Amino acid sequence: MSLTMDEPTLVTTRPLLTARDVSKAYGPVQALRGVSATVYPGEVLGIVGESGSGKSTFLRALNLEETPDTGSYTLDLPDVQGNLFDLDRYARRMLCATRIGIVYQNPHLGLLMSHSSSGNVAERLLVAGERRFAVLRDKAQRALEASEFPTERMDAPPAELSGGMQQRVQLAKAIALEPALLLLDEPTTGLDVSVQALVLDTLKRLQQERRITMVIVSHDLGVIRTLSDRVMVMRRGEVVEQGLADQVFQDPQHAYTQQLVHAKL
Amino acid sequence: MTLQSLTRAWEPMSYGFLDASAKREIRRKMLKAIAVPGCQVPYASREVPMARGWGTGGLQISCTLINPRTRIKVIDQGADDSVNAASIRKFLARVSGAPTTNDALEADLIQSRHRVPEEVLREDQVLVLQVPNPEPLRPVQPNMSIARQMHADADYGRMWLQLYEQIVRSGRVMQGASYPSLVNGRFVMTPSPIPRWDVPKLHMARHLTILSAGREKRLHVVPPFTRVEPLVFDDVPYRVEDHGGLTCQRSGARGYFMNEIPQDDGSSIHEVSDSDLGVKTIRRREGEAVAIGATWYENGEMTS
Amino acid sequence: MTRILDVRALSKGFTMHHLDTRMAAFSDISFTLDAGEFLLLKGRNGAGKSTLLRTLYRSYLAASGEILFHGPEGVIDLARAADVDVTYLRRTEIGFVTQFLTARPRVSAEALVAEPLRRSGAPAEAALEQARHWLQAFGVKPELWAAYPTTFSGGEQQKVNLARALILPQRLLLLDEPTASLDVSARAALIDRLAELKAGGTAMIGVFHHPGDVATLIDREIDLTPDAATREDRDDVVV
Numbered sequence: 001m002s003l004t005m006d007e008p009t010l011v012t013t014r015p016l017l018t019a020r021d022v023s024k025a026y027g028p029v030q031a032l033r034g035v036s037a038t039v040y041p042g043e044v045l046g047i048v049g050e051s052g053s054g055k056s057t058f059l060r061a062l063n064l065e066e067t068p069d070t071g072s073y074t075l076d077l078p079d080v081q082g083n084l085f086d087l088d089r090y091a092r093r094m095l096c097a098t099r100i101g102i103v104y105q106n107p108h109l110g111l112l113m114s115h116s117s118s119g120n121v122a123e124r125l126l127v128a129g130e131r132r133f134a135v136l137r138d139k140a141q142r143a144l145e146a147s148e149f150p151t152e153r154m155d156a157p158p159a160e161l162s163g164g165m166q167q168r169v170q171l172a173k174a175i176a177l178e179p180a181l182l183l184l185d186e187p188t189t190g191l192d193v194s195v196q197a198l199v200l201d202t203l204k205r206l207q208q209e210r211r212i213t214m215v216i217v218s219h220d221l222g223v224i225r226t227l228s229d230r231v232m233v234m235r236r237g238e239v240v241e242q243g244l245a246d247q248v249f250q251d252p253q254h255a256y257t258q259q260l261v262h263a264k265l
Numbered sequence: 266m267t268l269q270s271l272t273r274a275w276e277p278m279s280y281g282f283l284d285a286s287a288k289r290e291i292r293r294k295m296l297k298a299i300a301v302p303g304c305q306v307p308y309a310s311r312e313v314p315m316a317r318g319w320g321t322g323g324l325q326i327s328c329t330l331i332n333p334r335t336r337i338k339v340i341d342q343g344a345d346d347s348v349n350a351a352s353i354r355k356f357l358a359r360v361s362g363a364p365t366t367n368d369a370l371e372a373d374l375i376q377s378r379h380r381v382p383e384e385v386l387r388e389d390q391v392l393v394l395q396v397p398n399p400e401p402l403r404p405v406q407p408n409m410s411i412a413r414q415m416h417a418d419a420d421y422g423r424m425w426l427q428l429y430e431q432i433v434r435s436g437r438v439m440q441g442a443s444y445p446s447l448v449n450g451r452f453v454m455t456p457s458p459i460p461r462w463d464v465p466k467l468h469m470a471r472h473l474t475i476l477s478a479g480r481e482k483r484l485h486v487v488p489p490f491t492r493v494e495p496l497v498f499d500d501v502p503y504r505v506e507d508h509g510g511l512t513c514q515r516s517g518a519r520g521y522f523m524n525e526i527p528q529d530d531g532s533s534i535h536e537v538s539d540s541d542l543g544v545k546t547i548r549r550r551e552g553e554a555v556a557i558g559a560t561w562y563e564n565g566e567m568t569s
Numbered sequence: 570m571t572r573i574l575d576v577r578a579l580s581k582g583f584t585m586h587h588l589d590t591r592m593a594a595f596s597d598i599s600f601t602l603d604a605g606e607f608l609l610l611k612g613r614n615g616a617g618k619s620t621l622l623r624t625l626y627r628s629y630l631a632a633s634g635e636i637l638f639h640g641p642e643g644v645i646d647l648a649r650a651a652d653v654d655v656t657y658l659r660r661t662e663i664g665f666v667t668q669f670l671t672a673r674p675r676v677s678a679e680a681l682v683a684e685p686l687r688r689s690g691a692p693a694e695a696a697l698e699q700a701r702h703w704l705q706a707f708g709v710k711p712e713l714w715a716a717y718p719t720t721f722s723g724g725e726q727q728k729v730n731l732a733r734a735l736i737l738p739q740r741l742l743l744l745d746e747p748t749a750s751l752d753v754s755a756r757a758a759l760i761d762r763l764a765e766l767k768a769g770g771t772a773m774i775g776v777f778h779h780p781g782d783v784a785t786l787i788d789r790e791i792d793l794t795p796d797a798a799t800r801e802d803r804d805d806v807v808v
Contacts, residue, residue: 005649005650005651005652006646006649006650006651006654007651008650008651008653008654009642009643009645009650009651009654010640010642010645010650010653010654010657010658011651011653011654011656011657040653043653043656089414089418090417090418093418093420097422112426115426115430116430116433116434118433119426119429119430119433122426122429123422123423123425123426126422126425126426126429127420127422131425131498131499132498132499132500133429133432133498133499133500133501134500135500136429136498155433155434201675205675205676208676229656230652230656243630243652244627244628244652244655244656246628247627247628247629247630250623250628250629251583251623251628251629251630253584253630254586255586255587258585258586258587259586259587262587
């Protein structure tokens, strides 16, 4: 299929995220077959694919919620070394709690629904050791503001909020500690179209203003196209194509990608 | 030599009620808990002639530690004369022959439900606290297997979040009794439902505190000279109950933890919760030469 | 002259898997481009003019051939360069101007226009100052500068788009019918700006519906109509 590209020569910064040959089987089902990905600092990688393509499994592996059978995963951060899949539970938890933010499709996975929204955000700061109440309040409020959550409702529990607002709380929680990597798993799926557009706007803004490195998984090509610099197309646990977002959408090489793109346009 | 002479004569009951192997198990678990301050150590928790939840955990520790020379004091919410305290005291004396006392200064072993005496405890004294629920994480993590992992990881973010939530909702920390506290900088424990007033008494104390939950089959320990720090935000100070200015209606004692007694007219009067301190204060007022030890609080302020 | 682009035997076709066919767009194109040169792409509809521009920009992948771009850091083959390198060049060296604006929600027109300057490190106030200058030049009314272009009419959006695309002088500028449906004064402003950039050394390749608009700028032409494109109209370059 597509040409093999040269190694980067102009961009000399090292990739933030490097995953190599990640494979994972659940019993007879091979969920991931040798998936590799590279993400540079400030870059947004979009992963598209239909249900069961392995894209969410891969994202969960990047959030260290899954341990693949084989493969390696490194983050180029000053205090983070080696294959992250080899970390013990404690090291994983600390890494995820402080350096990686995630927004799940299902807010129940990411939020305590009956705690206050600000408390959900503050929890990240508490885990990182912040012990000043006033600072917690202030930082939680600023993170909620950044994700365009109405701060007069900052102490309302997510259970009383709409789906779009819940996603904003998740987002605020994810960015509260200025994570090195932000993972988004179908962040707008299940929302009304108009709400979806608003959440996408917020993500786009954050991306432009803060240059947060992101990996976004979605089956919605529009979402991926709006947000990504680069796109990876997955099918049956494999990467079938990857390239610059405009190239993958305008000049898809693989038969599957063409089918996907044409189905959309 | 006969078999008879080698074995101990049959007795209707072991000394201290519990059989030797049960006591040995508890001794081992106590040593372990002393070695890892604040860490909950599971133990078998035998049957004792009392319903679970009425102090069976404390009772088993007392039965294990007791010997004929141990002077025992038993209190229930500060009082020596409540039915529960009196029954336990009587039981301990009967199964061990140990002398009893109401005076905290004379006691070697103090079994207590939900209070720490006001008089400072010494190196040679042991305080046994009855614990209904030993797991401080239970309100935030109902799955005990996960809670154990959280202790192992010192993952106490949720505990702090609970305090945050209380301040957000009520403007202050609402946790009254059982205020979660960090022991020796490592494990968060529940100090049993003692009031906030009593938690600072455990910090760097000279005495040994053993906290035991019979129903939950766990014990944990605050060894002497060990840090016990209530979880508080740096900018929201820990506050004890506002009893410093109250005066005991019966004894005139002032600046101690009080029981509030509602009156018919809607007002209330106060009585000192540590009943023996009240008794001693009255006796001294009436001219008896009664020894009252140094107290942790003086004029309502904690002395460090 | 400083060489900017050296295109060698470039071919592009599209494989349409669902039809199981391959459609050629252009093949075996070679040309060079120097700093300050303006190259016009000619050819009838479907000859592959826009396709060539997009292939040069890497929105399309070349089937074969080389696109050697001479940048400050050396020569790089855009047909095979790593995605991150292409992204980097797009941000700093290579511009693509279309008639369509990709406006971002809740970003004001002036902020949107100032953005390329901000990214290249200009201070915020100076960048905004310049942005307003170019909005003015392209005829966007001052009361719209702080408004969100998502709400603008097509024509106004196009002006914002041009101001943004042309505010930062780049080494190579690809122009895909930027004048289409532009009013007269905006068109004049566009041509002035292009002339200015050209004089400053920006090399340009353009597709224009009415090449007459930019007649004064054109240095050379390439005709992509299959039978016509055998020779370039310059003696030192062999197609």
